[in-house]
Amino acid sequence: MAAIDNLPPLRDVIEKHGLSARKSLGQNFLLDLNLTAKIARQAGDLTACDVLEIGPGPGGLTRGLLAEGARRVLAIEKDDRCMPALSEISEAYPNRLEVINGDALEIDPLGHLTQPIRVAANLPYNVGTELLVRWLTPKEWPPFWESLTLMFQREVAERIIAKPGSKAYGRLAILSQWRADARIVLHLPPEAFSPPPKVHSAVVHLKALETPRFEADAATLSRVVATAFNQRRKMLRSSLKSLTPDIEDRLVAAGIKPTDRAEVVSLEAFCALAREMAKN
Numbered sequence: 001m002a003a004i005d006n007l008p009p010l011r012d013v014i015e016k017h018g019l020s021a022r023k024s025l026g027q028n029f030l031l032d033l034n035l036t037a038k039i040a041r042q043a044g045d046l047t048a049c050d051v052l053e054i055g056p057g058p059g060g061l062t063r064g065l066l067a068e069g070a071r072r073v074l075a076i077e078k079d080d081r082c083m084p085a086l087s088e089i090s091e092a093y094p095n096r097l098e099v100i101n102g103d104a105l106e107i108d109p110l111g112h113l114t115q116p117i118r119v120a121a122n123l124p125y126n127v128g129t130e131l132l133v134r135w136l137t138p139k140e141w142p143p144f145w146e147s148l149t150l151m152f153q154r155e156v157a158e159r160i161i162a163k164p165g166s167k168a169y170g171r172l173a174i175l176s177q178w179r180a181d182a183r184i185v186l187h188l189p190p191e192a193f194s195p196p197p198k199v200h201s202a203v204v205h206l207k208a209l210e211t212p213r214f215e216a217d218a219a220t221l222s223r224v225v226a227t228a229f230n231q232r233r234k235m236l237r238s239s240l241k242s243l244t245p246d247i248e249d250r251l252v253a254a255g256i257k258p259t260d261r262a263e264v265v266s267l268e269a270f271c272a273l274a275r276e277m278a279k280n
């Protein structure tokens with residue numbers, strides 16, 4: 001197996017710095033640097049881009065991104081035990097890696113990055129979905145990022161690309177497909193990680209659209225779909241009643257049958273409903 005850089009193998013890095021995986025931080029590390037370089041390539045040509053990486057851990061994907069030519073990487077990692085290992089990567093790639101020790105849910109990275117910006121991450125899934133929703137729902141569009149290349153549990157990846165009528169269709173599908181092109185670009189078995197998780201994983205690539213597919217206010221659309229899919233088996237006239245007493249009229253005005261269930265309603269129709277809900 002060809003080395004992608006002159007740094008030690010990840011197993012040695014983990015042993016040297018005592019980085020035993022912590023379940024509480026969702027730590028399942030990628031140890032194969034050829035695989036991390038392959039994931040980095042899914043983010044496209046990075047030579048003219050800054051990359052925001054969340055959760056670098058011992059730095060497998062970070063090394064992949066740098067070896068694949070990223071102009072600069074800003075990596076945010078919560079676990080301070082990883083800092084010495086990440087410093088070694090910084091030294092091997094002078095002026096190209098900045099590391100922030102902190103919680104990605106609390107840090108605003110924008111002051112540290114220059115456009116164009118792409119995002120790459122292998123994160124615990126709860127942090128990943130929370131960040132994904134935030135990155136997809138800013139008030140203004142286009143967002144700060146051109147693309148997101150993110151590892152998820154396979155089941156979450158399938159929810160992102162799901163179509164109406166399927167079990168996986170819900171809030172993540174609607175928010176992702178409203179403002180981005182989303183596709184699964186890589187499948188990974190549990191053995192790709194150390195320790196292996198219980199489930200399969202997949203890498204999703206989301207490319208930001210210039211303008212959203214249909215007009216809607218992000219906060220309103222988000223609230224409508226979250227409420228609709230919270231009780232996905234119920235008819236919309238009942239699951240959405242808590243939003244407004246005249247929900248039946250608004251559903252009809254948006255071209256949706258009040259007796260439909262959320263899982264059969266298209267993205268376009270949900271956007272029409274969000275526009276109706278935004279009216280007085």
Ligand code: SAM
Nearest residue numbers: 025028029030055056057077078079103104122
């Ligand atoms: N990127 C590495 C890799 O692929 O081997 C590590 C992946 S591991 C699944 C997830 C990483 O995210 C861990 O290093 C963990 O400490 C870090 N992490 C977890 N929650 C975080 C948060 N809120 N902010 C930043 N990093 C976090």
